[in-house]
Amino acid sequence: MGTDTIARLELKSITKRFPGVLANDQVSFSVLPGEIHALLGENGAGKSTLVKMIYGIMQPDGGEIRWNGERIVVPNPKAARKLGIGMVFQHFSLFEAMTVLENIALGMDAKIPARELEARIKEVMSQYGLKLEPHRIVSTLSVGERQRIEIVRALLLNPKLLIMDEPTSVLTPQEVEQLFIVLRKLASEGCSILYISHKLHEIKALCHTATILRGGKLVDTCNPSVETSRSMAEKMIGGNLKTIEKAEGRAIGREKLIVNRLNMPARSHFGVSLKDITFTVREGEIFGIAGVAGNGQNALLLALSGETLTDDPGAITVDGAQLGKLTAKQRRLAGVSSVPEERNGHAAVPEFTLADNSVLTARDRLGMVKVGLIDQKAARTYAGEVISTFAVKALGPGSTAGSLSGGNLQKYIMGREIMQNPAVLVVSQPTWGVDAGAAAAIHQALVDLAAAGSAIVVISQDLDELLSLCDTLAVINEGRLSPAMKVADADIEEIGLLMGGVHGDPAATANLHPELAHAHQA
Amino acid sequence: MRIKLEKRPEPSTLMAFATPIASVLLTMAIGVIVFDALGIKGEKAVIDIFLTPLLSSYKWQDVAVKAAPLIIIALGLSIGNRAQVWNIGAEGQYIIGALAAAGVGIAAGGAGGGIIITLMILAGILGGTFWAVFPAFLKTRLNVNEILTSLMLTYVALQVLGYLVGGPWKDPNGRNFPATAPLHADQTLPILFPSTTVHLGVAIAIVLPFVFWLIMSRSVFGFQIRVVGSAPDAARHGGFDAKQTIWLSLLIGGGMAGLAGALEFAGSLKAINLGFPSGYGFTAIIVSFLGRLNPIGCLIAGIVLAVTYVGGQVAQTTVHIPNSTAGIFQAMMLFFILASDILIRYRVRFIGSPKVSALPAAGE
Ligand SMILES: Nc1ncnc2c1ncn2[C@@H]1O[C@H](COP(=O)(O)OP(=O)(O)OP(=O)(O)O)[C@@H](O)[C@H]1O
Ligand SMILES: [Mg+2]
Numbered sequence: 001m002g003t004d005t006i007a008r009l010e011l012k013s014i015t016k017r018f019p020g021v022l023a024n025d026q027v028s029f030s031v032l033p034g035e036i037h038a039l040l041g042e043n044g045a046g047k048s049t050l051v052k053m054i055y056g057i058m059q060p061d062g063g064e065i066r067w068n069g070e071r072i073v074v075p076n077p078k079a080a081r082k083l084g085i086g087m088v089f090q091h092f093s094l095f096e097a098m099t100v101l102e103n104i105a106l107g108m109d110a111k112i113p114a115r116e117l118e119a120r121i122k123e124v125m126s127q128y129g130l131k132l133e134p135h136r137i138v139s140t141l142s143v144g145e146r147q148r149i150e151i152v153r154a155l156l157l158n159p160k161l162l163i164m165d166e167p168t169s170v171l172t173p174q175e176v177e178q179l180f181i182v183l184r185k186l187a188s189e190g191c192s193i194l195y196i197s198h199k200l201h202e203i204k205a206l207c208h209t210a211t212i213l214r215g216g217k218l219v220d221t222c223n224p225s226v227e228t229s230r231s232m233a234e235k236m237i238g239g240n241l242k243t244i245e246k247a248e249g250r251a252i253g254r255e256k257l258i259v260n261r262l263n264m265p266a267r268s269h270f271g272v273s274l275k276d277i278t279f280t281v282r283e284g285e286i287f288g289i290a291g292v293a294g295n296g297q298n299a300l301l302l303a304l305s306g307e308t309l310t311d312d313p314g315a316i317t318v319d320g321a322q323l324g325k326l327t328a329k330q331r332r333l334a335g336v337s338s339v340p341e342e343r344n345g346h347a348a349v350p351e352f353t354l355a356d357n358s359v360l361t362a363r364d365r366l367g368m369v370k371v372g373l374i375d376q377k378a379a380r381t382y383a384g385e386v387i388s389t390f391a392v393k394a395l396g397p398g399s400t401a402g403s404l405s406g407g408n409l410q411k412y413i414m415g416r417e418i419m420q421n422p423a424v425l426v427v428s429q430p431t432w433g434v435d436a437g438a439a440a441a442i443h444q445a446l447v448d449l450a451a452a453g454s455a456i457v458v459i460s461q462d463l464d465e466l467l468s469l470c471d472t473l474a475v476i477n478e479g480r481l482s483p484a485m486k487v488a489d490a491d492i493e494e495i496g497l498l499m500g501g502v503h504g505d506p507a508a509t510a511n512l513h514p515e516l517a518h519a520h521q522a
Numbered sequence: 523m524r525i526k527l528e529k530r531p532e533p534s535t536l537m538a539f540a541t542p543i544a545s546v547l548l549t550m551a552i553g554v555i556v557f558d559a560l561g562i563k564g565e566k567a568v569i570d571i572f573l574t575p576l577l578s579s580y581k582w583q584d585v586a587v588k589a590a591p592l593i594i595i596a597l598g599l600s601i602g603n604r605a606q607v608w609n610i611g612a613e614g615q616y617i618i619g620a621l622a623a624a625g626v627g628i629a630a631g632g633a634g635g636g637i638i639i640t641l642m643i644l645a646g647i648l649g650g651t652f653w654a655v656f657p658a659f660l661k662t663r664l665n666v667n668e669i670l671t672s673l674m675l676t677y678v679a680l681q682v683l684g685y686l687v688g689g690p691w692k693d694p695n696g697r698n699f700p701a702t703a704p705l706h707a708d709q710t711l712p713i714l715f716p717s718t719t720v721h722l723g724v725a726i727a728i729v730l731p732f733v734f735w736l737i738m739s740r741s742v743f744g745f746q747i748r749v750v751g752s753a754p755d756a757a758r759h760g761g762f763d764a765k766q767t768i769w770l771s772l773l774i775g776g777g778m779a780g781l782a783g784a785l786e787f788a789g790s791l792k793a794i795n796l797g798f799p800s801g802y803g804f805t806a807i808i809v810s811f812l813g814r815l816n817p818i819g820c821l822i823a824g825i826v827l828a829v830t831y832v833g834g835q836v837a838q839t840t841v842h843i844p845n846s847t848a849g850i851f852q853a854m855m856l857f858f859i860l861a862s863d864i865l866i867r868y869r870v871r872f873i874g875s876p877k878v879s880a881l882p883a884a885g886e
Contacts, residue, residue, distance in 0.1 A: 307758045329761030338759075345753040352752070359745060360760040373740050 006069045008033045008192040009054065009161055014063035016049050016216075018403075020395045023049040025216040026063070031161070036183060036193045038203045038224060041213035042236050042435045043407025044393035047196045050213070051163045054194070055087045056080040078109055084160030088150045088167050096139040100132055100149050107153045124155050128182040140268045145294055151179070161192045166406070166433050168197060175293075180206050198407070198435045200229035214238055233436040252471065253283030256455035257336075257424045262315040262324075264303050272296040272479045274303060279474055279484055281424070281455040286446060288470030289459045289481070292499050296479035297428060297459050298341070304426045304457070305338035306331040318424055333364055335423030339413055341432065341459075343406070347413045350402030354394060355383040357401050358416055365420050382419075390415035390441065406433040411442065418445050425449060428459040443469050463495065475499050537866045542812050542819070545858035546572075546826060549851055557843075567841045571833030571851060583718045584832045585825065587790055590727035591616070591782035593824030595806035597734045598778025600815040602771035604751040609772055611657065611672025612779040613803025614679035615650035619780025620787040621686060622649025624702055624794050627709050628691060634708025642709070643784050650780015651773050653679065658772040662765040668772065680799065687794055701795035711789035723785030727824070734817035747771065779803055801849075805831075808856040827852060 007030035016024040023046040031037045039047045052058045054065060056074035064071050067083060074080050080087070094103050105117055112120070118134050125132055132148050141149075147167065154162060162183075168176045183193055183206065195207055203210060203224045210227075212220040212235050220235050227235075234240060257280070264274040274296055281287040291297060302308045304316065306328035313324040323331055340346045348357045359379045363369050368378045383397035392412045394404055401409055414430055430446065431439040446469065450456050459476075460466050466473055466487075473490055475482040475498035482498050550568050557564035575581040595612050602609045622645040630638045656675055660666035688700035695703065711722040738744035749757040750767045758764060782802065787794060809827050813819030834848025 305759065306761070327761060327763065328758065332761060340759060342755070346755040346759055349749055349753045349756045352749075356745070360749065360756060363742065364761075369742050372742055374742055374745060376740075 007031060007066070008035075008068060009194075010066040010069075011050075011054075012064045012066070014050065014053060014060045014065070016046070016053060016058065017061050018049075022216050024053075024060070024213075027213070027216075027218050028063075029211045029218060029221065030066075031192045031194060033160075033192055034187050034190045035209060036187050036195060036207045038207035038210035039194060039196045039213065040200075040203065040210050040232060040236055043411065043433075043438055044405040045213040045236070045435075046216040047213060048165055048405060051087065051165060051194060051196065054080070054161075055085060055163060081109060081157055084157070085163065086154035086157050086159030086161070087163040087165070088147070088154050089165055092146050092150055094138045094146055094149060097137065099135050099137055100141075101134040103138055103149055104134075104153050104156070108156070120156060121152055124152055128155065128185075129178045130182075137268070140271055141294070151182075155182075155186075159186075159191055161194065162186060163194045163196075165196045166198065167195075168199060168202060176202065198433065198439070200224075200232050200436060203232065204229060212236055229436075236435065237437045252285050253453065255280050256283045256285075256319060257281040257457070258317045259304070260315055260317070261312075262303060262310060263312075264299055264308060264310060267299065267308070272299055274299050274479045277303075277476075277479075277481045279481060281457060281472075283453045283455060284450050285472060286450050286456045286458060286470045287484070288466035288473040288487070289457065289476050290463055290466050290473060290495060290499060291459075291461065291476035293461055295477045297461075297476060299479065300476065301338060301340055301426060301428045301459060304336070305340070306336070329364060332361065337361070337417040337420055337422035337425050339417055339425075339427040339430065341428040343409050343413060343432075344402070348401045348409060351400060353383075353398050353400055354387065354404075354412060355379040355397040357412075358383045358386065358397075362416060362420055383416075386412060386415040386419055389419065390445070391438070407435055407438055410434050411438050414442050414445070418449055421449070421452070422454060424455045424457070426457040426459070429462075430458060430460065431462070431465060439465075463492075534866050534869070537862075538814060541862040541865055542814060542823065542859055545812065545855050545862055548858050549854045552854060553851060562843060563841055567837050567843060567847075570837040570840050571830055571848060573833075574836045575829045575832040581832055581836075583715075583720050585828045586720050586724045588831045589824045589828035590723045590789075591786045591802045592806050592809045592827050593727040593821055594723075594730060594782040594785070595779045595803055596809035596813060596820040596824055597730055597817055598775040599806055599810045600734075600813070600817065600820055601738075601747055602775045603810055604815050605747045605767050605771045606751055606754075607661075607768050607771045607775075608669045609654065609657070609672050609775040610669050610807070611653070611674075611676045611803070612775060612806055613799055613801065614672070614676030615653040615776040615779035616783040616786075616803045617676075617679040617683050617799050618653040619646035619650035619783030620794055620798060621683060621783075622646055622652075622780065623784035623787050624691065627705055627788075628702070630709070632706065634706050638709055639711065639788065642788055643781065646780045646784020646787075647777045648780065650783060651777040653780070654772045654776025658769045661772070662768050668768075672772075676803070683794070683798065684796060687796065691794075693793075699795065702793050705788065705792045709788065710792055711785065719790065721785075721789035723782075723789040726781075726785065728821070731817040731821040734820075738817060743770070779806075805852055808852050808859075812855060812859050827855075 010030040012028050013026045014024050014028070015026055027050060039050065041047050049058065053060045054074065056076045056079055065074065066072065095106070101114060101118055101121065104121060105112070105114065121134055130148050130152060132145065132152065138146060151167065168179060187193055197203060204227070207224050210222050210224045210232065211218060212222070214236060219238070222232070222235070224232065259277055259279050262274055262277040266273040272295060277300065279287065289297065289300070303310060306326060309327070310316070310324040313322040315324040317323060318334060318336060321334060323334060323336065326334065344350050349360065355376070356379065359368055359374055362382060363374070366378065366382060368375050380397040386392065387394055387397065390411045392404070392415065393408045394412070404412065410431070410433055414427070417425060431442055434442060446456055446458070458466060458470060467490070470487050472484045473487050473495070474484045475495055477498065550572055553568045554564035557567045575585050595616065599609055599612055623642040626638070626642045626645040653675060657668040657671040660671050661668045684700065687702055691702045693701055693703035714720045714722065714725060738747065746757065746762045746767060749760060749762060750764070754764065791798065805827055809820055809823045812826065813823035830848045830851050834845050837843050837847065838845045
């Protein structure tokens with residue numbers, strides 16, 4: 001290892017161009033050994049692109065990368081791993097049909113016997129307090145659990161630089177705390193960490209330095225511990241941050257969505273079954289569902305959207321109409337829209353254009369189909385409207401969904417559903433990976449939709465989000481939903497207990513941060 | 523220097539066009555090398571198989587007539603292949619389609635003309651569709667793998683064929699061979715150009731790809747197939763029924779194979795005997811992939827494969843290699859096209875190693 005004065009990683013004038021966008025424009029900064037360095041910026045600012053070049057997935061068009069003072073070219077991720085660079089991606093690259101163990105084995109450059117690998121995985125997991133069952137099939141895991149695979153995979157390499165692209169987007173507060181313990185421990189052992197996140201209070205709690213990108217350019221470097229979340233957010237957007245405007249004393253009207261004793265068997269051996277889920281959402285009400293990843297949130301979203309059907313038609317009613325046995329298409333026509341947590345391949349088709357992705361869920365409600373044929377013009381027009389209304393950074397309706405940055409695709413998908421004016425909207429992780437400015441815009445759009453009389457269900461692992469957005473809140477655990485409580489008189493302590501009680505891990509809930517409750521107002 | 527595959531940010535359109543062409547060229551090159559090694563004049567063999575049918579105009583009609591069933595079957599199979607529904611039993615559906623058409627012809631007795639011919643064609647489509655009902659039912663109800671059922675049903679179809687042509691439908695005036703009586707002249711498909719063998723089926727095979735292209739690119743059904751193929755979860759989210767997709771893609775595959783069988787019977791062979799199935803249903807799988815599952819691609823690929831069929835016969839007489847050699851070439855093409863598919867999503871990079879190895883080895 002070099003001396004402490006030599007930067008572990010140094011970037012000089014890194015430039016990367018995509019057709020129509022300059023994703024990185026002469027970016028220079030360095031990361032010291034043992035430093036936890038934040039990379040901040042709005043959606044599409046070029047953060048993921050920059051770290052992909054460090055990890056060898058893409059090659060810069062200009063500039064140089066120095067590693068321990070020596071100029072290097074990183075031709076591919078394998079070379080990066082050989083140098084000691086590990087990365088946890090924003091989007092996971094896992095084989096759905098394989099087990100956790102097999103997926104990790106596939107990602108290793110060296111062949112290690114399965115038994116030995118399993119022992120090492122267990123060791124890393126217990127060392128860092130990560131819970132994962134090595135023999136489970138990936139397709140049965142929640143997003144949060146999938147991410148743990150990636151983290152374990154990176155840690156197995158004993159990295160000298162660990163790159164984390166939005167690692168906490170879907171983690172629970174407890175898991176975030178535990179991850180931070182891991183990261184601080186790694187840093188104290190001399191490992192540098194390059195950390196991308198939109199959660200600014202996390203940056204404040206964790207990082208030593210922050211580099212801020214805007215439109216591909218480096219605009220500022222600051223010390224997060226002396227900044228406020230708001231001041232950093234404003235540096236990112238180069239302007240003032242809007243706060244959500246909730247009209248005081250909004251009228252909450254008639255009962256709209258009634259879920260009554262909804263039961264659903266587990267879709268697989270490891271899936272979660274839904275047990276007697278019962279709740280009511282009124283016109284104009286935003287109903288939050290909190291819970292630790294993998295407690296039936298996915299199953300609930302699928303059951304409400306009609307991607308899985310119940311035998312009991314009356315288990316789900318909207319304005320008195322029984323929807324339990326209606327298909328996803330029929331439910332959309334009946335006014336129920338949904339946004340699942342996984343953007344790529346579930347909410348959207350990455351290879352398709354944004355226009356085609358609007359056909360996916362809006363074709364029937366917005367009359368994009370005429371005698372069995374798709375009205376391409378209507379689709380393009382609608383996609384264009386979503387893009388401009390939700391300030392999605394994309395070249396136009398003809399861009400493929402896969403070419404958008406993570407947060408911009410999420411904005412597009414949310415916009416696609418919200419602009420259909422659904423009577424009931426069910427969303428899971430609505431602001432996963434979305435920057436502070438855009439998150440505020442999405443929250444505002446949800447509030448406005450509610451104000452116009454829709455009933456909204458928000459499933460989220462982000463308690464701050466639920467507390468600042470929702471009128472009513474319930475907690476899901478092991479497929480059961482707690483009784484609903486008014487957010488105004490909700491008790492954080494109690495919510496924490498409901499969330500954590502499931503796994504019989506009271507220690508995890510005990511350190512729920514009080515700051516979480518107001519982080520979003522920061 | 524090392525060679526490395528790197529994922530492309532976006533699938534390459536250039537490669538989507540280049541790889542089928544490269545596959546054909548590679549097949550030809552390997553053919554020359556292998557035949558030379560076997561002591562046969564390699565260049566001559568490859569030229570005869572791939573070029574002679576194109577260069578001599580009197581072979582064109584053979585190419586057209588052979589291409590027609592390949593194209594029609596491949597169009598249907600491409601829909602299933604896109605939706606990841608694997609119908610391997612087009613050969614059986616083709617046979618049943620032809621038998622259904624023959625049944626109508628026999629039932630009509632001496633009658634012929636446009637109406638009877640139309641009925642024969644419709645019967646062919648229905649026959650092929652019917653044969654695809656079984657794999658679809660078993661797949662959607664009992665989750666039985668359609669690859670196995672559709673393939674096994676091909677052998678059942680062969681038994682049905684053997685039974686009919688050797689029993690109830692055997693030509694009473696024939697020489698006791700298992701074969702149906704030849705069709706009446708007014709029950710056969712019209713010939714498009716006088717004194718050639720180019721029949722109505724060829725015209726159908728030229729028009730259908732454009733119809734399919736319109737359906738795939740413009741219709742909701744085409745959209746559904748494309749979504750199911752790229753992202754099944756997104757298809758479910760978008761309200762497309764997975765079982766309906768399986769049913770439709772298998773039935774369309776069967777219907778097209780049945781149509782091809784009926785046209786081949788009523789247009790070219792005019793009688794059905796034990797030699798009727800000639801592997802079009804299997805070769806069409808190659809056509810479908812070589813044509814990139816694209817209808818217009820299938821049109822071109824069907825012609826290429828038909829050329830190898832005709833060329834195989836040419837080479838049989840000129841360089842005395844068995845007719846089945848064409849089959850080897852066809853298989854090689856499929857092999858290369860599937861292998862080179864990776865170039866659409868990945869690119870090959872040649873990496874100079876010095877810089878990388880000069881680095882201080884970190885990590886381990
Ligand atoms: N493969 C690609 N092809 C074309 N454009 C791309 C590609 N990848 C990224 N871009 C564009 O480059 C810009 C930067 O994208 P990048 O993914 O680096 O953003 P980001 O800062 O990580 O955003 P987010 O916070 O939303 O993840 C965006 O405008 C994006 O649309
Ligand atoms: Mg990103």
